[in-house]
Amino acid sequence: MRLRIDNIEVEAVEGETILDAAARAGKRIPTLCHMKGVAHYSSCMVCMVRDKKNGQFIPSCSALASEGMDIDASGDDVSILRKKAVELLLSEHRAECEAPCRIVCPAGYNIPAMNRLLSAGKILEAIELSVSEHNTSEIRCLTCPGYCENACRRKKVDTPVSIRNLKIFVSKNITEENNKTEGSVNIVSNEVRKRFSSRIGRLDESELTEWLKEAVPGITRYREIRDIGAATSEAKSCMHCDCRAADNCRLRDLAQEFRIKDSGSKVVNSPIRKKVNRKSGLIFENAKCIKCGLCVRVCEDSVSEPALCFINRGFVSIISEPLTEEFDTILKTQTEKCISICPTGALEKLND
Secondary structure, eight states: OEEEETTEEEEOOTTOBHHHHHHHTTOOOOOSSOOTTSOOOOOSOTTEEEETTTOOEEETTTSBOOTTOEEESSSHHHHHHHHHHHHHHHHHOOOOSSOHHHHHOTTOOOHHHHHHHHHTTOHHHHHHHHHHHOSSSSOGGGTOOOHHHHHOGGGGTSSOOOHHHHHHHHHHTSOTTGGGOOOOOOOOOHHHHHHHHTTGGGSOHHHHHHHHTTSOTTOOOOSSOOSHHHHHHHHTTOOOOSOTTTTSOHHHHHHHHTTOOOOSOOOOSSOOOEEEETTTTEEEEGGGOOOOOHHHHTTTTOOSSOOOEEESOGGGOEEESOTTSOGGGSOTTTHHHHHHHOSSSSEEETTO
């Protein structure tokens, strides 16, 4: 059959969706809740297109192509509708892309990544990260008053992570040859630091404990970092307030594409929760979930182990473990599959 998409004649086969036909013709239509090989379930409405013949908007991921269709896939009306769809998703998306410590850092050092590497004992990888972030032989931490530690949410629990000394310790392990490596430094302006600082105390006590779940309990804290053992132990106290998918989030990409600014006011239909399955290494943060259902559908045929599902009804429905199961009993073998299919950072791997 033949149809037109953005005034381009396209061929489609019986049972093929508009999205598939457009992709084969080299026409990109954005999606969030769609994944090839997984049953269709239109929920995000980011892939909406307009049927020119009747003026109706239809989801291209599930609407089938038919003979003689004339589809508008990139016009102004379509773009406005997609933008509104992303804005609605962001209205419930109560999550920050970057941790406070990194945002206020004058050099933009990736502090959460450094802490993850150190806590896993990967000192060489931490050194490589440090080298990639330097464009001078000295790190900015030596003369910095410690904006990162002032912003560290851990200090609301006990004491902030010794970020500055951890960074200096890693830097001291960089060889002279490594110092010659050219890197890029993302300078964060004073205006940005000042603007973000007003948001640091926004979380209430119950929500603050969500990040604490990821920190290793009962570890020895070190203010001075003199060896790898101290660095590893102190790094494990990091609560990992950042989003692991910050650089690989389709929702964030679309928000930037449509130039949408994340609103400070959010629709709250459930408390922020973080669930950690230490048996499989799975972390689930419902504040980042857009309820696309991909993780549910990709495992819906599983009969050998419990998987994620929708619970509750209507506006307060959320993705969770089944009511009859605990979170540490689900997805024993399908954790990686669910993580790979998540379009945000709601599902991630512990200590990745």
